Amino acid sequence: MAANVPRRQFIKGATAAVAATAAAQALPASTANADPGGGQGKGHVEPTVKSPLTTNTGPGIDQYFDPSYNVVRGRVPESYHPWVANREDRILLYTRTAGPRHAHLGPALKAGINPALTPQNVLQNAMIKWMGEVGVQVDWTEDVSRLASISSSYKAVVFASTSRDVMWKHGTAVAPASAVDTTTGAHLDAAKTALRQYVRAGGGFVGIHNAFGTEYNWPWYEGLLGGANYYDHGNHQNGDVVVVNSDSSTDRIPKRWAFRDEWYNLVPFPTRVKFLLTVDESTVATKSRTHPGHGDFHPVSWCQYYDGGRAFLTTLGHDSDAWRDGSGYPSQEFFKQHIVKGVLSAMGTVPFCS
Incomplete structure (x- = not known):
């Protein structure tokens, strides 16, 4: 299914595909989406849908094919595609906004790679510092043309x-004339193709906080996020983060720690992923005006293999002080460790989604 299908038509088609194969063989138990908190219901498994595989997937893993996003995804390390063997200990940080801009991003950046930063660019400065402490170089940009020509060495x-x-x-056609959305007639941007091909070649992807408020109408990207999307949030408020699965990003941090965030509500709810952290909703005072909250199982971090690559995702990180060492923000050191180890795992430097 093409990634540019309108969302309503896309969901209708995906629902029909799943319904038509509801009696098919279930996913193996090792990949069943039965979370430890019971958020999907005990014994919950997702239907298997077989489909012709692309050259990006090896034999014997067709049961992991997801018809909703037309990819192999989930807790399936066999799907990883190590096409590029000589990647550097370097990441690309992309913080472009085309809507609301979080205070922790500071003023918009000038075009090009590694433009000048101000002290108000809190998140960018933190990522450069934090990753530098573990020997990883960071390039940063808000220039979509730089993303469109992304290096496979990251x-x-x-x-x-x-x-x-x-x-x-915006305002220009940067893709060739042949790359046209047949529904809207708009030219597809080269950056979408570049990101997708980068992931398919075994690249790592990390989505932090409002990465979930991005590219709502691109189904492939929604799948990259774990088949999830931002819906709304309640107040910026206290809550307890709970570790629900051990992984590189949760190693050596407490099983429960106090934090403050917006606690994003998600629609769709993530599927086929390895859940890492949740928020205990009994410790959160207000949910939102329109969403009832996720009850006993409200994930805030997870990981998955996706279309040949690796993806680490977290909705945490709203407050600027969460990105400032020594700020006194509750459990800031645990948040920092989770982010750094999560990025390292997506890079493949430490075990990923194990």
Whole structure:
């Protein structure tokens, strides 16, 4: 299914495909989406849908094919595609916004790679410092043309609090005339193709906070996020983060820690992923005006293999002080460790989604 199908038509088609194969063989138990908190219901498994495989998937893993996003995805390391063997210990940080801009991003950046930063660019400065402490170099940009020509030498691409449609060069056609959305007639942006091909070649992807408020109408990107999307949030408020699965990003941090965030509500709810952290909703005072919250199982971090690459995702990180060492923000050191190890895992430097 093409990635540019309108969302309503896309969901209808995906629903029909799943319904037509509901009696098919279930996913193996090792990949069943039965979370430890019971958020999917005990014994929940997802239907298997077989489809002709692309050259990007090896034999014997067709049961992991997801018809909703037309990819192999989930807790399936066999699907990883190590096409590029000589990647550097370097990541690309992308913070472009085409809608609301979080305060922790500071003023919009000038075009090009590694433009000048101000002290108000809190998240960018933090990522450069934090990853530098573990020997990883960071390039940063908000220039979509730089994303469109992304180097395969990066071990991971990080979308941090991006917003809305950040993969278009607005007002110009940067894709060839043949690359046209047959529904809208609009030219597809080269950055979308570049990101997708980067992931398919075994690249790592990290989505942080409002990366979930980005590219709503691109189904492939929604699948990259774990088959999830931002819906709304309640107040910026206290809550307890709970570790629900051990992984590189949760190693050596407490099983429960106090934090403050917006606690994003998600529609769709993530599927086929390895859940890492949740928020205990009994410790959150207000949910939102329109969403009832996720009850006993409200994930805030997870990971998955996706279309040949690796993806680490978290909705955490709203407050600027969460990105400032020594700020006194509750459990800031645990948040920092989770982010750094999560990025390293997507890079493949430490075990990923194991």
